[in-house]
Amino acid sequence: MSILPLVALVGNPNAGKSALFNALTGARQKVGNYPGVTVERHSGRLALDDGRPIELVDLPGAYSLDPSSPDERVTRDVMLGRQEGERLPDAIVVVVDASNLDNHLRFTLQLIALGLPVVVALNMIDLAARDGLTLDAAVLERELGVPVVPTVAVRKKGLEELKARLSGIIGSGALRVRANHGHVDEDIVTLQRRARALSVKATVAETSGRKWTHLMDAIALHPVSGPILLLGLLFLMFQAVFAWSQAPIGWIESLFAALENGVTAALPAGFVRSFLTEGLIAGVGAVIVFLPQILILFTFILVLEATGYMVRAAFMMDRLMAGVGLSGRAFIPLLSSFACAVPGIMATRTIDDEKDRLTTILIAPLMTCSARLPVYTLVIGALIPNTQVLPFVGLQGLVMFALYVLGIVSAYIAALILRRTVTAGPSSGFMMEMPKYQWPRLNDVALGLWSRALIFLKRAGTTIAVTVALLWVLASYPVAPAGVKQSEYSVAGRIASGIEVIVAPIGFNHDIALSLLPAMAAREAAVGAMATVYAIDNPEDEAGAGKLAENLRGRWSLPTALAFLMWFVFAPQCISTIAVTRRETNGWKWPAFMVGYLFALAYIAAGATYWAAVGLGL
Ligand SMILES: Nc1nc2c(ncn2[C@@H]2O[C@H](COP(=O)(O)OP(=O)(O)OP(=O)(O)O)[C@@H](O)[C@H]2O)c(=O)[nH]1
Numbered sequence: 365m366s367i368l369p370l371v372a373l374v375g376n377p378n379a380g381k382s383a384l385f386n387a388l389t390g391a392r393q394k395v396g397n398y399p400g401v402t403v404e405r406h407s408g409r410l411a412l413d414d415g416r417p418i419e420l421v422d423l424p425g426a427y428s429l430d431p432s433s434p435d436e437r438v439t440r441d442v443m444l445g446r447q448e449g450e451r452l453p454d455a456i457v458v459v460v461d462a463s464n465l466d467n468h469l470r471f472t473l474q475l476i477a478l479g480l481p482v483v484v485a486l487n488m489i490d491l492a493a494r495d496g497l498t499l500d501a502a503v504l505e506r507e508l509g510v511p512v513v514p515t516v517a518v519r520k521k522g523l524e525e526l527k528a529r530l531s532g533i534i535g536s537g538a539l540r541v542r543a544n545h546g547h548v549d550e551d552i553v554t555l556q557r558r559a560r561a562l563s564v565k566a567t568v569a570e571t572s573g574r575k576w577t578h579l580m581d582a583i584a585l586h587p588v589s590g591p592i593l594l595l596g597l598l599f600l601m602f603q604a605v606f607a608w609s610q611a612p613i614g615w616i617e618s619l620f621a622a623l624e625n626g627v628t629a630a631l632p633a634g635f636v637r638s639f640l641t642e643g644l645i646a647g648v649g650a651v652i653v654f655l656p657q658i659l660i661l662f663t664f665i666l667v668l669e670a671t672g673y674m675v676r677a678a679f680m681m682d683r684l685m686a687g688v689g690l691s692g693r694a695f696i697p698l699l700s701s702f703a704c705a706v707p708g709i710m711a712t713r714t715i716d717d718e719k720d721r722l723t724t725i726l727i728a729p730l731m732t733c734s735a736r737l738p739v740y741t742l743v744i745g746a747l748i749p750n751t752q753v754l755p756f757v758g759l760q761g762l763v764m765f766a767l768y769v770l771g772i773v774s775a776y777i778a779a780l781i782l783r784r785t786v787t788a789g790p791s792s793g794f795m796m797e798m799p800k801y802q803w804p805r806l807n808d809v810a811l812g813l814w815s816r817a818l819i820f821l822k823r824a825g826t827t828i829a830v831t832v833a834l835l836w837v838l839a840s841y842p843v844a845p846a847g848v849k850q851s852e853y854s855v856a857g858r859i860a861s862g863i864e865v866i867v868a869p870i871g872f873n874h875d876i877a878l879s880l881l882p883a884m885a886a887r888e889a890a891v892g893a894m895a896t897v898y899a900i901d902n903p904e905d906e907a908g909a910g911k912l913a914e915n916l917r918g919r920w921s922l923p924t925a926l927a928f929l930m931w932f933v934f935a936p937q938c939i940s941t942i943a944v945t946r947r948e949t950n951g952w953k954w955p956a957f958m959v960g961y962l963f964a965l966a967y968i969a970a971g972a973t974y975w976a977a978v979g980l981g982l
Pocket residue numbers: 375376377378379380381382383384424425426487488489490491515516517518519
C-alpha cells in the first residue's frame with residue numbers, strides 16, 4: 365500500500381476542525397495516540413473531487429506556534445515536521461471561525477508563513493451571518509494569497525469546493541519550499557494588527573458594535589497611540605486616586621472625630637476610654653480613611669476590565685513580558701496583584717509552564733497592592749509638597765505614580781534575572797482572545813466595588829483592629845515616668861528600639877521601627893500603628909489623618925520619608941502573601957526565597973535612597 369498524501373486540519377480551538385473532520389471523513393476514522401504524550405491522534409480517509417485518496421488528521425486546537433500546553437506542542441511539532449509518529453503534512457487546511465476572524469487570522473498568518481500548501485476554511489459563516497456580518501472570501505483569498513472556502517461544517521456546506529481546492533494544491537509536483545522554521549519574525553501585537561487590517565478589508569457589512577471595536581482597536585493597539593493611551597490611563601488613575609478622594613476622606617475623618625468625642629464624653633477617663641479612643645478609634649480610623657482611594661482604584665480596574673480594554677493592555681504588554689521570558693498570560697495575575705497579591709498569586713494557576721508560573725509568583729508582591737496605598741498616601745501627603753509640576757499634574761500624584769512604576773520596573777528586572785538563574789527554562793506562548801468592546805454594566809461594577817469595600821472593612825475590623833489593639837496595650841505599659849516619651853519607655857517601644865538597631869543605618873527612626881512589626885500582619889496596619897502611638901504620646905490630639913500627618917511632619921525628615929516609601933515598594937510585609945505562596949508552591953523553599961530576596965532589596969533600596977537624599981541635602 366502506498367503512502368497517501370497527508371492533509372492536516374489546524375486552527376484555533378473551537379474553530380470547528382473536528383466538525384469538519386467528521387463531515388469529511390464520516391465513519392472512516394482511526395483514533396490513536398502520539399507516542400510519549402497523552403494527546404490523541406485522529407485520522408481518517410477521504411477521496412478528493414478527482415478521486416485521489418488522501419489521509420486527513422485532525423490536530424488539537426492551538427492559538428499560535430508558541431505552545432503553552434502539550435496539545436499545542438503536538439500541533440506545532442506536526443507543522444514543523446518534528447512530531448514523532450507523524451510525517452510533515454503535504455498540505456494543511458486552516459480552519460477559522462468567520463465570526464471571530466481577527467483572532468483566528470493571527471494564527472493563520474503564522475501558519476501560512478510556514479510555507480506548506482494551505483487552504484483556508486472560512487467556517488461558521490452561518491454564525492457570522494446571524495451576527496450581521498458579511499465577509500468577502502475573494503478579498504481574503506487575494507490578501508492572504510491562498511484559497512479561501514466558506515464552510516458550515518455542521519451542515520456539510522462548502523465541502524465539495526474545499527476538496528476541489530485541496531486537489532488543486534496537492535501533488536502538483538512543485539517542490540515545497542519551507543519559508544522558515546516556525547517563527548514569523550513578528551510579535552503578537554504586530555500580527556494582531558495585520559490580522560485586524562485583513563479582517564476589516566474582508567468585511568463587507570457588519571454591525572455597529574463590531575465597527576466600533578475595530579475603530580477603537582486601531583487606536584488602542586497602534587504602535588504609538590497604544591502605549592500612550594495605556595500610560596495615560598494609568599496616570600489618570602493615580603491622579604484620580606489623589607484628587608477625587610479629598611472630600612470623602614474629610615467626611616470619614618469627621619465621622620471618626622465625632623465618634624471619639626462621643627466616647628470621650630460618655631466614659632470616665634481611664635483604661636477603657638483610652639483603649640477605645642487612642643487604641644481602636646485612632647488606629648482603625650487611620651486605616652478606614654483610605655476607603656475612598658481604594659474604591660477609586662478599584663473602579664478604574666473594574667471598568668477597564670468590563671469594557672474589554674484589559675485584554676488589549678495584556679496584548680501590549682506581551683512584548684515586554686516576552687523580553688524577560690514571561691508569557692502574556694502573566695499579565696492578568698500581575699495586574700490583579702495591584703489590588704492584592706493573594707488573588708494575583710492564585711490566578712497564576714492559568715499558567716501551564718511551571719517555571720513561568722513560579723517566576724510570576726515570585727515577582728507578584730512587587731506590584732503595588734492596595735494595602736500600600738494608605739502608607740504611600742499618608743507619607744506623601746505629609747511630607748511631599750503639594751505643588752503643581754505641570755497643568756493638571758501635581759507633585760504628589762507624580763511621586764505616587766513613580767512608586768508604582770518603580771514596582772513594575774523592579775519586577776521586570778527581577779523576572780529577567782530569575783529567568784536566567786533560579787527559574788531558567790524555555791518560555792511558553794501566549795493565548796488570548798480579543799473580546800468585543802462594550803459599555804461596562806453599572807450593576808457589575810457596583811457589585812465588584814461593594815465586595816471590595818466589604819473585604820477592606822472586614823480587614824480593618826479584624827486583622828487590623830486586633831493588631832492595633834495589641835500594639836496599644838504593648839505601647840501603653842509600663843507607664844513612662846514624667847519627661848520620658850511613652851512610645852519609647854513601653855514594651856513596644858523597647859522592642860522597637862531593638863529593631864531600630866538594624867534599621868537605623870537606612871535612615872529609619874523609632875516610629876518606623878515600631879510600625880514594622882504590625883505591618884507584617886497587614887501593610888496598612890503600619891499607619892494604624894503610628895496613629896495609635898502618636899495618640900498615646902499626645903492624648904489631647906483629635907483622631908484623624910490631619911493630625912497624623914502633622915505628627916509625621918514634626919518627627920520625620922524628608923530622607924527618612926523617602927527611605928520608608930522605598931522600603932514599602934519592596935519589603936514582603938504581608939503574612940497572607942507568604943502563606944499563599946507556600947500553598948501554591950507546595951513548600952517553604954520558595955516563600956523563604958521570596959522573603960529573602962525582597963527584604964534584601966528593600967534594605968538596599970531604602971538605604972541607598974536615604975543616603976542619596978541626605979547627600980543631596982534634602
Ligand atoms: N453553527 C456552526 N457551528 C459549528 C460549525 N462548525 C463547528 N461548529 C460547532 O462549534 C463547536 C466547536 O467545534 P469543534 O469541531 O469541536 O471545534 P475544534 O476546532 O475541533 O475545537 P478543538 O478540538 O477544541 O480545537 C461545536 O459545538 C460544533 O458543533 C459551523 O460551521 N457552524
